[in-house]
Amino acid sequence: MRQSFSVGIGGAAGQGVATPGDIFAKIFSRRGLHLNAYNAYQSIIRGGHTFLTVRTGPDKIPTTDGRLDLLIPLNQDTMDRHLRLLSLGGACLYNSDLIQPGTPADGVQLCPIPVSQLADLSRNKVAQNTLAIGAALSMMGIGFPAMESVLEEQFRKKERSVIDENVSLARAGYDYATQNFKPFAWPLPTTDARYAVLSGNAAMAMGGAAAGVKFYCAYPMSPSTGVLHWMAEHARTAQIMVRQVEDEIGVINMAIGAAHAGVRAMCATSGGGFALMSEGLGLSAQAEIPVVVIDCQRAGPSTGVPTKTEQGDLWQMLGAAFGDYPRVIAAPLDIADCFKLMPEIFNLTDQFQCPGIVLCDLLLAEGRLTVDSKELDFFPTIDRGELITSNGSGDHEPYQRYKITESGVSPRVIPGIPGYTHTVSSDEHDEDGVLISDEYTNNAKRRAMMEKRMRKEIGIAAAIQPPQLLGPANADVTLIGWGSTYGVIDEACELLREAGISANHLPIRWLVPLHGDAILDLLRDARHTIIVENNYSGQFARYLRSETSFTPTGHIRKYDGEPLFPHHIVEAVQEQLAGKTRLSIPVHEIMV
Amino acid sequence: MRQSFSVGIGGAAGQGVATPGDIFAKIFSRRGLHLNAYNAYQSIIRGGHTFLTVRTGPDKIPTTDGRLDLLIPLNQDTMDRHLRLLSLGGACLYNSDLIQPGTPADGVQLCPIPVSQLADLSRNKVAQNTLAIGAALSMMGIGFPAMESVLEEQFRKKERSVIDENVSLARAGYDYATQNFKPFAWPLPTTDARYAVLSGNAAMAMGGAAAGVKFYCAYPMSPSTGVLHWMAEHARTAQIMVRQVEDEIGVINMAIGAAHAGVRAMCATSGGGFALMSEGLGLSAQAEIPVVVIDCQRAGPSTGVPTKTEQGDLWQMLGAAFGDYPRVIAAPLDIADCFKLMPEIFNLTDQFQCPGIVLCDLLLAEGRLTVDSKELDFFPTIDRGELITSNGSGDHEPYQRYKITESGVSPRVIPGIPGYTHTVSSDEHDEDGVLISDEYTNNAKRRAMMEKRMRKEIGIAAAIQPPQLLGPANADVTLIGWGSTYGVIDEACELLREAGISANHLPIRWLVPLHGDAILDLLRDARHTIIVENNYSGQFARYLRSETSFTPTGHIRKYDGEPLFPHHIVEAVQEQLAGKTRLSIPVHEIMV
Amino acid sequence: MATDIVTPKAMVMADYKGKVDPDWCPGCGHFGVLAAVQKALVELQIPNHQVATVSGIGCSSNFPGYIDTYGMHTLHGRSLPVATGLKMANHDMTVLVTGGDGDGFGIGCGHFVHTTRRNVDLLYLVLDNQVYGLTTGQTSPTSRVGMKTKSMPFGNIETPLNPISLALAAGATFVGRGFTGDQKHLTELIKRGIEHKGFSFIDVFSPCVTYNHDNTFQWFRPRVKKLEDNPSYDPSDWIAAMEKSLQWGDEIPIGRFFERNDLPTLHGAEPVLAKGALVKQDIRMPADVAKSFIDELM
Amino acid sequence: MATDIVTPKAMVMADYKGKVDPDWCPGCGHFGVLAAVQKALVELQIPNHQVATVSGIGCSSNFPGYIDTYGMHTLHGRSLPVATGLKMANHDMTVLVTGGDGDGFGIGCGHFVHTTRRNVDLLYLVLDNQVYGLTTGQTSPTSRVGMKTKSMPFGNIETPLNPISLALAAGATFVGRGFTGDQKHLTELIKRGIEHKGFSFIDVFSPCVTYNHDNTFQWFRPRVKKLEDNPSYDPSDWIAAMEKSLQWGDEIPIGRFFERNDLPTLHGAEPVLAKGALVKQDIRMPADVAKSFIDELM
Ligand SMILES: Cc1ncc(C[n+]2csc(CCOP(=O)(O)OP(=O)(O)O)c2C)c(N)n1
Numbered sequence A, B: 001m002r003q004s005f006s007v008g009i010g011g012a013a014g015q016g017v018a019t020p021g022d023i024f025a026k027i028f029s030r031r032g033l034h035l036n037a038y039n040a041y042q043s044i045i046r047g048g049h050t051f052l053t054v055r056t057g058p059d060k061i062p063t064t065d066g067r068l069d070l071l072i073p074l075n076q077d078t079m080d081r082h083l084r085l086l087s088l089g090g091a092c093l094y095n096s097d098l099i100q101p102g103t104p105a106d107g108v109q110l111c112p113i114p115v116s117q118l119a120d121l122s123r124n125k126v127a128q129n130t131l132a133i134g135a136a137l138s139m140m141g142i143g144f145p146a147m148e149s150v151l152e153e154q155f156r157k158k159e160r161s162v163i164d165e166n167v168s169l170a171r172a173g174y175d176y177a178t179q180n181f182k183p184f185a186w187p188l189p190t191t192d193a194r195y196a197v198l199s200g201n202a203a204m205a206m207g208g209a210a211a212g213v214k215f216y217c218a219y220p221m222s223p224s225t226g227v228l229h230w231m232a233e234h235a236r237t238a239q240i241m242v243r244q245v246e247d248e249i250g251v252i253n254m255a256i257g258a259a260h261a262g263v264r265a266m267c268a269t270s271g272g273g274f275a276l277m278s279e280g281l282g283l284s285a286q287a288e289i290p291v292v293v294i295d296c297q298r299a300g301p302s303t304g305v306p307t308k309t310e311q312g313d314l315w316q317m318l319g320a321a322f323g324d325y326p327r328v329i330a331a332p333l334d335i336a337d338c339f340k341l342m343p344e345i346f347n348l349t350d351q352f353q354c355p356g357i358v359l360c361d362l363l364l365a366e367g368r369l370t371v372d373s374k375e376l377d378f379f380p381t382i383d384r385g386e387l388i389t390s391n392g393s394g395d396h397e398p399y400q401r402y403k404i405t406e407s408g409v410s411p412r413v414i415p416g417i418p419g420y421t422h423t424v425s426s427d428e429h430d431e432d433g434v435l436i437s438d439e440y441t442n443n444a445k446r447r448a449m450m451e452k453r454m455r456k457e458i459g460i461a462a463a464i465q466p467p468q469l470l471g472p473a474n475a476d477v478t479l480i481g482w483g484s485t486y487g488v489i490d491e492a493c494e495l496l497r498e499a500g501i502s503a504n505h506l507p508i509r510w511l512v513p514l515h516g517d518a519i520l521d522l523l524r525d526a527r528h529t530i531i532v533e534n535n536y537s538g539q540f541a542r543y544l545r546s547e548t549s550f551t552p553t554g555h556i557r558k559y560d561g562e563p564l565f566p567h568h569i570v571e572a573v574q575e576q577l578a579g580k581t582r583l584s585i586p587v588h589e590i591m592v
Numbered sequence C, D: 001m002a003t004d005i006v007t008p009k010a011m012v013m014a015d016y017k018g019k020v021d022p023d024w025c026p027g028c029g030h031f032g033v034l035a036a037v038q039k040a041l042v043e044l045q046i047p048n049h050q051v052a053t054v055s056g057i058g059c060s061s062n063f064p065g066y067i068d069t070y071g072m073h074t075l076h077g078r079s080l081p082v083a084t085g086l087k088m089a090n091h092d093m094t095v096l097v098t099g100g101d102g103d104g105f106g107i108g109c110g111h112f113v114h115t116t117r118r119n120v121d122l123l124y125l126v127l128d129n130q131v132y133g134l135t136t137g138q139t140s141p142t143s144r145v146g147m148k149t150k151s152m153p154f155g156n157i158e159t160p161l162n163p164i165s166l167a168l169a170a171g172a173t174f175v176g177r178g179f180t181g182d183q184k185h186l187t188e189l190i191k192r193g194i195e196h197k198g199f200s201f202i203d204v205f206s207p208c209v210t211y212n213h214d215n216t217f218q219w220f221r222p223r224v225k226k227l228e229d230n231p232s233y234d235p236s237d238w239i240a241a242m243e244k245s246l247q248w249g250d251e252i253p254i255g256r257f258f259e260r261n262d263l264p265t266l267h268g269a270e271p272v273l274a275k276g277a278l279v280k281q282d283i284r285m286p287a288d289v290a291k292s293f294i295d296e297l298m
């Protein structure tokens, strides 16, 4: 089992859960530790309940978990809901002026902090938070200076007195804990590494910037809004034009307009906004204008649960816009991949002049992870495909925008170049772009143009990597996942191996086109296959079946809005191997 | 082979192709003949090329065909394009003043009409049309009085002199043909039956009216606009409120508002408009407000070929709106079924409080067919499901709109009733309708509410009929189709049998839920299975596979905008049985 | 519909209290709008089961959950078409629509213009905080130039939309502006809006205390000036209303900008509804009507 | 972009002729608008490769196919966002947007209002025939009350939208109305609209000879009166323009209703574009900028 340490901080929205989270993240990552953070919150601006988990350790931390080492409840509600997440060796740090402790499990240390004795509450309403962080660091065996420098940074925009006050509060907490509480059995180690900490939304925004996005537009929608926020904040340094548009229909069409003008254009939304964009995807496909849309999935249907995660948009992506047309759909596997995927998908959409969809979800979009900064390559290969950027000598064949070619790709031109004027069209058209339906309807031309476009699918499939099986060849169980389940399955495999069950893992990153034959090959000898996904109906299982006829031995699904934890998978695999069920639906233990 | 006679009339849009078509249709149906009519036209108001085929005969005429008995070209273009559709025994009636005949196949009679000799062209620009109809009737062996009464009706809103002139023109044509042309070998028979002639759009509109639709709204979009036109014209007699809305988003939401108020509400669109509606479907599902949407498919992607048919919206329907939710999707099999399906789907959506989609296509929507008027039952069973329409004694349990029940159905109430106020919501909610996500996020409640909704799928599946295999049990080939391919496969089976190949037919009408097990049972012993559909990628084949893992022996597909003809299927089956291919893509012979 | 048992009773504030308390941030302007609507309904003595409250999505759009009527919490930007459908199907209901500036003027802008010109008989209240609240603070169509938000951290560069002039231009028959900080005035305005036969639009300044630090209660309070205090202001004069709509700065007019009562409502203009609310009409058509439809096809 | 070879030459009408002839019905008003645009471009001597013509879907929206420029035939109602994206990515292009009344005021209404307030520097020409042409004759948002169409066979009951007042209320910096039957006047108006820096809107009466039998060439011809003929009319006076926008009946004003030149265009207000058209900027960011992004995360 990989060594890790989990902190849970809970309170009402507006009570300042985010700040301690940021501080822990900074302290851990600067110690050279990995971390993974997930915030379970509600669609409410003040009040309600928010619960942030930060898990850290010297190895990669692929996911958070329901088991905590340290709980910091900022209100009674958090104490009542979550004390039971602590087990032997765990501790709970709380403001004993306000919060009544519950009955902890055996071996759990209750650590009351007499906040009013240690702080002047009239001056600082969130004193309990800073005291608790100080105390926590002491118990984790982290020296105080690390904290001091992070606090300086965190409050750098504030006055000196605010910084000083926070530092002295943290110090008081630190010292109080050193004197009164038992340190954790496992003092947090340090390594020489230094990691970047970022969310999937920031990663996708930065990946887009690295891919050369010059135009970004969006309409705010959780959980994708972080992409807009990153873009807006960095627009001027990155020289990206960022627009907030009146609605998602305007968004996709504006992006298409910019893309047609020759820049790389990107936008992001979530399921409901994507529904509004879907007509525009058809335009992108038919007019052959590349555009990249990020969809950050949240729990549906309809407005659904805006702050909760799900992998329930897959069939919406598969069915988006009517008719058949080539496209690329990919699901990033983790937050680092959120970055890496962007230049790849931009190259594909430019090469094949078709829409590209990045199918992310709240778990990655709003989760945070440590990433080696070398993985954030801001100078990746850029391949803009067959793009005419100048009229050269001025002499050329008469230009045909939709020339019928073997590859299905017809050279594109940047508007503004002399001698290449043409019309692109959402109506079916001939090679010149003249509308077939309005000028004369010719079913032979129509068929040829359909086939030209669809031939691109061959090129796209050849350009993307078939999936790989991770782990031992002859495993007891093969876990198949897609997108964000990568991390949790990865860790579950490790836990399964420790429990004596050999497990391997088939993560799917490219959804359309899907390398169905390669998947069948990989699964041919699998003994027990289980598809793991975060939705009700097994959307990926159904899709895989539609492409390959493959049916797995079993399924693990979850649709309560919360992500899967490794032990959910472990227990489900155990029950399925024991023949108890073919469909496991784990019960979530963190109630938010 | 069923006896039939096909007339083709072609010309530029605006040359008046529709009127002769209407006149033939009336004359044939009043003779007790069946007919099937399909107009191949372009998205252009004047000019271009339009080609109407009317096929008639004493038995049901399930489809039109590429083979003609009579061609009436109204311009040279039509002569040039279509003369080759005539074979032995056929005839071509044309205005010899304007049109140069081509070289016909052996045994085809060229029948030039000297229009300027027979008519005063300065007074009547479409004299050639009326002359040709008169001539045609004579050659078909139809007495002139039939024509006279139809002309009276056709022009009943015009002045007497116009009617008289048309009658005398028709007479002149009739007499000229009697004297100069050879009558057809097969004089058109008569029967005692009398059929209604209607389009699929009119049938769906009337079926909706019969189902008790009180609110209809739409935004015009070919090929669905005929539903709006029927509704608008009959609004006052049928007491239906009909609204044209600013866009399709407004349409679906207005329909949902009306449905929530307690009336049956319906709307219609085509693929692009449906994309805009898809977010609204999620609302209907999540708020549990029944609504029926008709989608008349046209060739895509994007604006595509607005006047051409395709079955390319299936995956858009399957993926419409994100998340998992219960719904009903059905594809009418023919124009009579366009009517019959409406009350059925309204009953289901009312019973299960979910959206219902009628997946039609241009072929049925704008085609015309004879239907026995007894099949147009305006007083079908109406089952509004669990709907509280009064507070009864005023005493009742506290009302919970989303009460968790075994069936997944929670009684609905008509707003305005005292004592039942509640809020319906697109956000996830608890049994009371209180928003889970905004008030407190509870993953157990979320899961329970998901499961409540999804349980309705069981009830829906039980309420609809599993598909049936038509034709002999032990056939050489089983043809599987869905929706509008019903007619063409039906006739193809007959032709195959005549060609010595026994064929049976599995038509799919209910798409979601799909009776996958029943289908597998029916196909278990099939020797050679072929899925026939009007799209590029085999959308139904892929869907069927996703539900059953079933893969057929072969496919027949077409995506040139035109429908399949029976002989396309026959030839494709022959080549597939001979092992030449597993995918046949017939070439269309009518060039429009 | 069968007959309902209705025990006539005087409506009081408590009758309009929703199942849960609002989860808006303490101090949010939306509380005041909720209270004013409830007061208006009490003063007009409209039974709560005869009221439908329809909203889109946003903090402001959570409104139907906090008032005990027939509520509909629909899609972001789509409250007006839903409300139109509801009203057309049962025009006996009093229909209120509530939402935000993003909901109504951003994504919902097209519906706003068209519902306005159709003169659908409902009251549309926009809880205008000049920001996107629920999505944690982005620029809205009514954010002022220069305002900094998460989506435009260097300041908004787009001219804001003027809801009053837009509503007037779209043909609204009742146009008002309220301020949640002036409860009495707002309540009166809402009452008039409900009573008006036709489309009533009220833009309500309802500050977002969390995300809009420019246009706060403090900012508005000294600026708002009631049109009702100006005896020469004539709310039947469309051009005068247009002119007033331009005023912004040290003095910002609130009150009834415009009202006309000479245009038919949408449901009033529709002959099909002359026989009463659609939902109360027979679901079956008369046999002779059905026969006439078939005869046409023969 | 690499350097292009441009042989300067005088543009003539033939240079703007599209690959195919318009397939509009003989006599359709849209022919005149096409001709006027082509004439305006010739008179302004704008090379055709520097022009982008963007449309939605409709008879009027087939326009880009009939003029030889960089054309985009997009989705019904979506021409304005597409054109905005194009202009932002390459503000060196002259952008024309053409479409119908259904396209622009019906399904596209929200974009119309927002593109207007953003002052995107383009010319938006609505070929307003007060009917849906391509879908064979339904009511449009500008159809007059009482007009009978296939979708409202008993006559329209909805107050039509007033494009001029709507554009003014939405903050348009150039608002005009033309008549396809007056080519000279229309050409001049279009020229001014192209030259105007900011959002120019021209509503052009362009009769549908097939489906609108109420508002025909014959109907308009005696009614249209040029604002330019009235020396006292001041197109910088917004209120006067609003007042004029209400006029309809025996006399219908055409011409330049309003123009102001004091507001920045959207591309002008965006600092990112100060370094030149986006499409001409380097696709790679400087290494130090990339480093700063990573540093923020450490
Ligand atoms: C189609 C769609 N796009 C985006 C969203 C996300 N969203 C929810 S509320 C909101 C804006 C809220 O602002 P406003 O309407 O002004 O209401 P407020 O919260 O300020 O009261 C947005 C963008 C959504 N729910 N649906």
Ligand SMILES: Cc1ncc(C[n+]2csc(CCOP(=O)(O)OP(=O)(O)O)c2C)c(N)n1
Pocket: B219, B220, B221, B222, B248, B272, B273, B276, B303, D057, D058, D059, D060, D061, D075, D076, D099, D100, D101, D102, D103, D104, D127, D129, D131, D132, D133, D134, D135, D140, D208
């Ligand atoms: C989303 C969508 N809805 C509907 C249509 C069908 N449609 C095509 S053109 C048109 C209206 C055309 O009217 P207008 O814009 O006034 O142009 P006109 O033909 O009168 O010039 C409609 C409704 C469509 N193409 N896309």
Ligand code: SF4
Pocket: A045, A046, C023, C024, C025, C027, C028, C029, C030, C059, C060, C129, C133, C134, C207, C208, C209, C210, C211
């Ligand atoms: S975020 Fe703003 S609008 Fe939303 S509840 Fe809080 S104060 Fe009110």
Ligand code: SF4
Pocket: B045, B046, D023, D024, D025, D027, D028, D029, D030, D059, D060, D129, D133, D134, D207, D208, D209, D210, D211
């Ligand atoms: S239908 Fe009307 S708008 Fe369309 S081309 Fe014909 S005349 Fe012009």
Ligand SMILES: [Mg+2]
Pocket: C100, C101, C102, C127, C128, C129, C130, C131, C132, C133, C140
């Ligand atoms: Mg707001």
Ligand SMILES: [Mg+2]
Pocket: D058, D100, D101, D102, D127, D128, D129, D130, D131, D132, D133, D140
């Ligand atoms: Mg029009």
